[in-house]
Amino acid sequence: xxxxxxxxxxxxxxxxxxxxxxxxxxxxxxxxxxxxxxxxxxxxxxxxxxxxxxxxxxxxxxxxxxxxxxxxxxxxxxxxxxxxxxxxxxxxxxxxxxxxxxxxxxxxxxxxxxxxxxxxxxxxxxxxxxxxxxxxxxxxxxxxxxxxxxxxxxxxxxxxxxxxxxxxxxxxxxxxxxxxx
Numbered sequence: 001x002x003x004x005x006x007x008x009x010x011x012x013x014x015x016x017x018x019x020x021x022x023x024x025x026x027x028x029x030x031x032x033x034x035x036x037x038x039x040x041x042x043x044x045x046x047x048x049x050x051x052x053x054x055x056x057x058x059x060x061x062x063x064x065x066x067x068x069x070x071x072x073x074x075x076x077x078x079x080x081x082x083x084x085x086x087x088x089x090x091x092x093x094x095x096x097x098x099x100x101x102x103x104x105x106x107x108x109x110x111x112x113x114x115x116x117x118x119x120x121x122x123x124x125x126x127x128x129x130x131x132x133x134x135x136x137x138x139x140x141x142x143x144x145x146x147x148x149x150x151x152x153x154x155x156x157x158x159x160x161x162x163x164x165x166x167x168x169x170x171x172x173x174x175x176x177x178x179x180x181x
Contacts, residue, residue, distance in 0.1 A: 001168060001169055001170060001171055002167070002168045002169050003035075003036055003168045005035045005036075006035070006038060008020075011038065012041065014041040014042075015038045015041045015044070017041075017045075018034075018038065018041055018044045018045045018048065019034075019038065021045070021048070022034055022048050022052075025048075025052050026052060026055075026056050027052060027055075030048075031048065031051060031161075032080060032165065032170055033047075033160075033161045033164040033165055033170075034047070034048050034051075036164050036167075036168050037164065047157075047160065050153075050157055051157055051161070054150070054153055054154050054157050058147075058150040058153075058154070059144070059146050059147050059150060060118075060143070060147055060150055060151070061092070061093075062088070062089075062091075062092030062093065063089065063092045063093040063094045063115070064114060064115060064118045064151075065092075065150075065154055066085055066088050066089035066092050066094055067089065067094055067098070067115055067118050067119055067122070068118050068119075068121075068122045068151050068154040068155055068158075069081070069085045069089075069154060069158050070082065070085055070086065070089055070094075070099060070102050071102060071119060071122035071123055071126065071155075072122060072126065072154070072155050072158040072159055072162060073085055073158065073162060073180075074102050074103060074105065074180070075126040075127075075159075075162075076159065076162035076163065076166060077166075077180050077181075078161070078162035078165050078166055078180075079165075079172060079178035079180055080165045080170045080171075080172060081158065081161055081162050081165055082103070082178070082179060082180050083172050083173075083176060083178065083179075086099055086179070097109075098110065098115075103179060103180065113142055114142050114143060117135075117138055117139040117142045117143055118139075118143070118151055120135055120138075120139070121135060121139050121148065121151050121152070121155075122151065122154075122155050125152065125155050126155065126159075136148075139151070
Protein backbone atom coordinates (compact mmCIF):
# COMPACT_ATOMS: atom_id res chain seq x y z
CA UNK A 1 0.00 0.00 0.00
CA UNK A 2 1.31 3.40 -0.97
CA UNK A 3 -0.54 5.33 1.70
CA UNK A 4 -0.34 5.08 5.45
CA UNK A 5 -3.93 4.95 6.58
CA UNK A 6 -4.75 7.16 9.53
CA UNK A 7 -6.09 5.81 12.77
CA UNK A 8 -8.97 7.74 14.35
CA UNK A 9 -6.50 9.25 16.84
CA UNK A 10 -4.49 10.73 13.94
CA UNK A 11 -7.51 12.31 12.24
CA UNK A 12 -8.55 15.93 12.36
CA UNK A 13 -11.98 16.68 13.80
CA UNK A 14 -13.43 16.93 10.27
CA UNK A 15 -11.85 13.63 9.19
CA UNK A 16 -13.01 11.88 12.36
CA UNK A 17 -16.56 13.16 11.88
CA UNK A 18 -16.69 11.63 8.37
CA UNK A 19 -15.12 8.40 9.63
CA UNK A 20 -17.65 8.10 12.46
CA UNK A 21 -20.56 8.89 10.13
CA UNK A 22 -19.45 5.98 7.95
CA UNK A 23 -19.28 3.61 10.92
CA UNK A 24 -22.78 4.65 12.01
CA UNK A 25 -24.19 3.98 8.51
CA UNK A 26 -25.60 0.73 7.13
CA UNK A 27 -22.05 -0.29 6.29
CA UNK A 28 -20.94 -0.44 9.90
CA UNK A 29 -17.34 0.22 8.88
CA UNK A 30 -15.54 2.67 6.64
CA UNK A 31 -15.14 1.56 3.03
CA UNK A 32 -11.43 1.11 2.25
CA UNK A 33 -11.19 3.89 -0.37
CA UNK A 34 -12.66 6.35 2.11
CA UNK A 35 -9.51 5.94 4.17
CA UNK A 36 -7.59 7.46 1.26
CA UNK A 37 -10.28 10.03 0.52
CA UNK A 38 -9.99 11.31 4.10
CA UNK A 39 -7.01 13.31 2.86
CA UNK A 40 -9.76 15.50 1.43
CA UNK A 41 -12.37 15.28 4.21
CA UNK A 42 -15.18 17.03 2.34
CA UNK A 43 -14.69 14.80 -0.70
CA UNK A 44 -14.66 11.76 1.58
CA UNK A 45 -17.95 12.83 3.16
CA UNK A 46 -19.75 13.34 -0.15
CA UNK A 47 -18.27 10.26 -1.83
CA UNK A 48 -19.07 8.03 1.11
CA UNK A 49 -22.66 9.24 1.24
CA UNK A 50 -23.06 8.65 -2.50
CA UNK A 51 -21.52 5.20 -2.13
CA UNK A 52 -23.91 4.29 0.69
CA UNK A 53 -26.89 5.32 -1.45
CA UNK A 54 -25.64 3.40 -4.49
CA UNK A 55 -24.87 0.33 -2.42
CA UNK A 56 -28.06 0.14 -0.36
CA UNK A 57 -30.82 2.38 -1.64
CA UNK A 58 -31.14 2.28 -5.42
CA UNK A 59 -34.25 0.96 -7.15
CA UNK A 60 -32.23 -2.00 -8.46
CA UNK A 61 -32.05 -5.48 -6.97
CA UNK A 62 -28.67 -6.38 -5.48
CA UNK A 63 -27.78 -8.77 -8.31
CA UNK A 64 -28.18 -6.02 -10.93
CA UNK A 65 -26.21 -3.46 -8.94
CA UNK A 66 -23.43 -5.97 -8.33
CA UNK A 67 -23.41 -6.88 -12.03
CA UNK A 68 -22.63 -3.25 -12.91
CA UNK A 69 -20.00 -3.08 -10.15
CA UNK A 70 -18.27 -6.26 -11.31
CA UNK A 71 -18.18 -5.04 -14.92
CA UNK A 72 -16.55 -1.86 -13.59
CA UNK A 73 -14.09 -3.73 -11.34
CA UNK A 74 -13.10 -5.98 -14.23
CA UNK A 75 -12.71 -3.04 -16.62
CA UNK A 76 -10.31 -1.36 -14.17
CA UNK A 77 -8.73 -4.66 -13.04
CA UNK A 78 -9.43 -3.49 -9.51
CA UNK A 79 -8.34 -6.43 -7.42
CA UNK A 80 -9.82 -5.23 -4.13
CA UNK A 81 -13.10 -4.18 -5.70
CA UNK A 82 -13.47 -7.54 -7.43
CA UNK A 83 -12.63 -9.39 -4.22
CA UNK A 84 -15.23 -7.47 -2.20
CA UNK A 85 -18.03 -7.40 -4.72
CA UNK A 86 -17.78 -10.95 -6.02
CA UNK A 87 -18.93 -12.09 -2.58
CA UNK A 88 -21.77 -9.58 -2.57
CA UNK A 89 -22.81 -10.55 -6.10
CA UNK A 90 -22.99 -14.23 -5.15
CA UNK A 91 -24.94 -13.40 -1.98
CA UNK A 92 -27.27 -11.21 -4.07
CA UNK A 93 -28.08 -14.07 -6.43
CA UNK A 94 -25.80 -13.41 -9.42
CA UNK A 95 -24.92 -16.78 -10.93
CA UNK A 96 -21.30 -17.95 -10.53
CA UNK A 97 -20.98 -18.61 -14.27
CA UNK A 98 -21.89 -14.98 -15.04
CA UNK A 99 -19.24 -13.79 -12.59
CA UNK A 100 -16.68 -16.16 -14.11
CA UNK A 101 -17.46 -14.94 -17.62
CA UNK A 102 -16.94 -11.32 -16.56
CA UNK A 103 -13.70 -12.27 -14.81
CA UNK A 104 -12.46 -13.99 -17.99
CA UNK A 105 -13.60 -11.01 -20.12
CA UNK A 106 -16.18 -13.17 -21.88
CA UNK A 107 -19.69 -11.94 -22.63
CA UNK A 108 -21.97 -13.73 -20.16
CA UNK A 109 -25.20 -15.45 -21.14
CA UNK A 110 -27.93 -13.47 -19.40
CA UNK A 111 -31.48 -14.80 -19.49
CA UNK A 112 -32.92 -11.79 -17.67
CA UNK A 113 -33.51 -8.84 -20.06
CA UNK A 114 -32.88 -6.36 -17.22
CA UNK A 115 -29.54 -7.98 -16.41
CA UNK A 116 -28.66 -7.88 -20.10
CA UNK A 117 -29.48 -4.17 -20.22
CA UNK A 118 -27.35 -3.49 -17.12
CA UNK A 119 -24.43 -5.45 -18.54
CA UNK A 120 -24.72 -3.79 -21.96
CA UNK A 121 -24.94 -0.26 -20.52
CA UNK A 122 -22.01 -0.81 -18.14
CA UNK A 123 -19.86 -2.38 -20.83
CA UNK A 124 -20.75 0.28 -23.39
CA UNK A 125 -19.93 3.11 -20.97
CA UNK A 126 -16.56 1.62 -20.11
CA UNK A 127 -15.55 0.52 -23.60
CA UNK A 128 -17.01 3.20 -25.86
CA UNK A 129 -17.78 5.97 -23.31
CA UNK A 130 -21.33 6.30 -24.60
CA UNK A 131 -24.66 4.50 -24.85
CA UNK A 132 -26.06 4.11 -28.37
CA UNK A 133 -29.65 5.24 -28.88
CA UNK A 134 -31.06 1.72 -29.31
CA UNK A 135 -29.46 0.56 -26.04
CA UNK A 136 -30.54 3.75 -24.29
CA UNK A 137 -34.16 3.18 -25.38
CA UNK A 138 -34.07 -0.48 -24.37
CA UNK A 139 -32.46 0.23 -20.97
CA UNK A 140 -34.94 3.04 -20.25
CA UNK A 141 -37.85 0.74 -21.08
CA UNK A 142 -36.53 -2.14 -18.97
CA UNK A 143 -34.99 -0.28 -16.02
CA UNK A 144 -36.87 3.00 -16.09
CA UNK A 145 -35.30 6.44 -16.10
CA UNK A 146 -34.31 6.07 -12.46
CA UNK A 147 -32.75 2.63 -12.98
CA UNK A 148 -30.70 3.82 -15.93
CA UNK A 149 -29.35 6.85 -14.10
CA UNK A 150 -28.50 4.63 -11.12
CA UNK A 151 -26.54 2.23 -13.38
CA UNK A 152 -24.62 5.22 -14.71
CA UNK A 153 -24.02 6.34 -11.12
CA UNK A 154 -22.83 2.88 -10.08
CA UNK A 155 -20.37 2.72 -12.97
CA UNK A 156 -19.08 6.23 -12.28
CA UNK A 157 -18.79 5.84 -8.53
CA UNK A 158 -17.12 2.43 -8.71
CA UNK A 159 -14.75 3.79 -11.34
CA UNK A 160 -13.62 6.33 -8.74
CA UNK A 161 -13.40 3.57 -6.14
CA UNK A 162 -11.38 1.37 -8.50
CA UNK A 163 -9.05 4.22 -9.40
CA UNK A 164 -8.47 4.98 -5.72
CA UNK A 165 -7.85 1.35 -4.80
CA UNK A 166 -5.50 0.89 -7.77
CA UNK A 167 -3.59 4.14 -7.24
CA UNK A 168 -2.92 3.46 -3.57
CA UNK A 169 -2.39 -0.28 -4.18
CA UNK A 170 -4.77 -1.46 -1.47
CA UNK A 171 -3.89 -4.99 -0.40
CA UNK A 172 -6.49 -7.71 -0.25
CA UNK A 173 -7.40 -8.64 3.32
CA UNK A 174 -6.06 -11.69 5.15
CA UNK A 175 -3.46 -12.59 2.54
CA UNK A 176 -6.11 -13.24 -0.11
CA UNK A 177 -4.85 -13.56 -3.68
CA UNK A 178 -6.42 -11.69 -6.58
CA UNK A 179 -8.41 -13.63 -9.15
CA UNK A 180 -7.85 -10.98 -11.81
CA UNK A 181 -4.99 -10.92 -14.27
